[in-house]
Amino acid sequence: MDTKAKKLTNEVGAPVAENEHSLTAGPRGPVMMQDVWLMEKLAHFDREVIPERRMHAKGWGAYGTFECTEDISAFTKAKVLQKGTKTDLFVRFSTVAGERGAADAERDIRGVAIKFYTEEGNWDLVGNNTPTFFLRDVHNFPDLNRAVKRDPQTGMRSAQNNWDFWTLLPETFHQTTVVMSDRGIPASFRHMNLYGEHTFSFYNKDNERFWCKFHFITQQGIKNLTDEEAGALIAKDRESHGRDLYESIVKGEYPRWTMYVQIMTEEQARNHYENPFDITKIWRHKEFPLQKVGVLELNRNPENYFAEVEQSAFTPAHVVPGIGFSPDKFLQGRLFVYGDAQRYRLGINYNQIPVNRPKVEVHDYHRDGLMRTDGNYGGAPAYSPNSMGDWAAQPDVMEPPLDLSGAMYAYDPQDDPTDDCFRAGGDLWRVLKEDKRELLIGNTARNIASVMENIKYRHAVHCYWADEEYGIRITEAMGLDLNRVLELAEPHSHEKLIQATLN
Ligand code: HEM
Structure with missing residues (x-):
């Protein structure tokens, strides 16, 4: 668009005479519907905000x-x-x-x-x-966002909701450790x-x-x-x-x-x-x-x-x-x-x-739809296969076949005997230098401070399962009773831990 002319036009290029004073019936009278430029300006303004991304909005x-x-x-x-x-x-x-x-x-x-x-x-x-993520099943994703975004009652962000959700799903442990570490900001x-x-x-x-x-x-x-x-x-x-x-x-x-x-x-x-x-x-x-x-x-x-x-x-x-x-x-x-x-x-x-828009030509047969702004493929064939030889599929780019097996079921990865939700978090603790460990402990203690005590115990036990020292230090920083943490940590069962720490 030529913006050099520096002359105001409406949305279809016609000159606009006035942009500061509404058209009114008399100097103190009401605004006229006939001020079509004003109507256009307001209508466009009303629609300027598009939905923000559900997450990653900023x-x-x-x-x-x-x-x-x-x-x-x-x-x-x-x-x-x-x-x-x-x-x-x-x-x-x-x-x-x-x-x-x-x-x-x-x-x-x-x-x-x-x-x-x-x-x-x-x-x-x-x-x-971050090299890993909080979750591993898509089902949990909308819930993660509800837990970390605003509370439905108060409209405020809630550490309680965050930590309740995170500690109920032990697979979040490594990522929670990363977010609470110095790398969290x-x-x-x-x-x-x-x-x-x-x-x-x-x-x-x-x-x-x-x-x-x-x-x-x-x-x-x-x-x-x-x-x-x-x-x-x-x-x-x-x-x-x-x-x-x-x-x-x-x-x-x-x-x-x-x-x-x-x-x-x-x-x-x-x-x-x-x-x-x-x-x-x-x-x-x-x-x-x-x-x-x-x-x-x-x-x-x-x-x-x-x-x-x-x-x-x-x-x-x-x-x-x-x-x-x-x-x-x-x-x-x-x-x-x-x-x-x-x-x-x-x-x-x-x-x-x-x-x-890709830099290469697109030949996808998709047609029409709201806000189609290219030539909509003009008169080119709209269906495939066609006898004109247009836009044939390219079998040479087919990826190699992948063997899959197993019965259809809603599997829980925690039932896999090789699954260990705390190994990566423990590994991370063990490679952190002392100053980074201090930051991790301090950040966590501040972040979780307002949360109910049973949830703090759940997190302390997770830390303990990941690494004994991590568990002991977080227990002290959160002001919890180490004997209670040790009691909850034995036997090593997440299900039992949850039962013991429900409200
Ligand atoms: C099943 C799990 C996930 C779901 C359902 C999901 C869903 C979404 C949705 C709906 C958006 C907004 C997209 C838009 O409006 O344009 C989004 C944005 C984003 N997601 Fe995810 N997400 C998931 C997991 C992840 C993971 C694991 C990563 C990183 C590896 C990730 C990275 C991003 C990024 C970087 C954006 C912003 C993209 C942009 O800048 O436009 N997401 N996600």
Whole structure:
């Protein structure tokens, strides 16, 4: 649109005579319906807010590139991951629980959604700044958000609801430990690592499949804020993460992350000591070392926040040949929900919005729908197959078959004898240096302070099961009775612990 003329027009380009004084019947009289420009202005204003994302509502974005610097063609044929390929991308960072107006420097996980505009179509990697997640069954996800968002009665955020929910689901333990650690409040988006979290798959040109996890390690170094620092920062700047990202790009200090993958063969997965497709578990680096892939750089700010950041839309369902999914139950649920959310939030043609539009031509036969803004494929055939030979399916990109077995049932992963919800959290405690342990204990004690005592006991027992010292120190910090914790910790049964600590 030509904005240079600097002359006001209405929505169809006709000149507007007056923009400050309403048309009234006499100098003190009522406003006329005939002031159609005023009606148009108000009607547009009334509709300017689109639904915010159910989670990750507060976010910031930037454009950049990904350059693949290493040869990983043995694992994947994805063109974006071939050595020497440089791909444009857009990233949206977010906090999770807060609404659109929330402060950036809150204790929370951070979302990171990356849209790679590859020459084989868009690949979206929709991850977080933590290597694992709270939950592993999609059923629990809406409930997690109800627990961490506002209480239905008071309209306030509630530590009681958070901790009640978390401690009833022991698989949340590792992630809760991460969120309460020094990493729970990153100093900025630039100073944190980014993770795909799920197990995804790769397949190479010979159609051999590998399982993989994505890691992006910050080249700026990890930097976090204490509760006190975050409180002081929020008091003077609610947009600290967005400002930091924007200004660093303006200054030419482009943030960079090195991308690594962990690879597991299908054979290794079959023999792994725990479920390699459980998003609450890590793959230990010693067993599955990080392999370097390339460098992601952010180097251009959006021109318009609403058009590019608010209207950006990501879904893990968008993959390209050479990259696929896995039996991860949680990932399977996410494959449905994002497109569904975006069709509601932005409309069925949301991929025509410039920030979401792929750089390659799209030939999908989808037609019509609200806000179709391209030529709607003109007179091209509307059905497939057709005798014109248009837009045939491409069997050469079919991924290798995957053997699945088992009876249909609502399985509880805790019934799997290899399942240990506390190992990863215990491992994390054991690698933390003393200053980090102190922060973890202090942050947790402050965060849980207002919560009912039975729930504190549940958390103390979880910490004790993860690591004896972790359990003893959190018990002291929360002012609980260690004998009671030891009593509850024996026998090692989560079900019995819950029974003993219900209200
Ligand atoms: C089954 C579990 C999950 C469900 C049902 C779910 C659902 C959603 C929904 C509905 C949105 C809003 C989408 C929109 O309106 O555009 C969203 C955003 C997001 N989710 Fe999830 N989510 C799940 C798990 C996860 C996990 C495990 C991660 C990280 C690995 C994650 C990362 C994100 C990110 C980064 C965004 C923001 C995307 C953006 O910037 O637009 N989510 N999620």
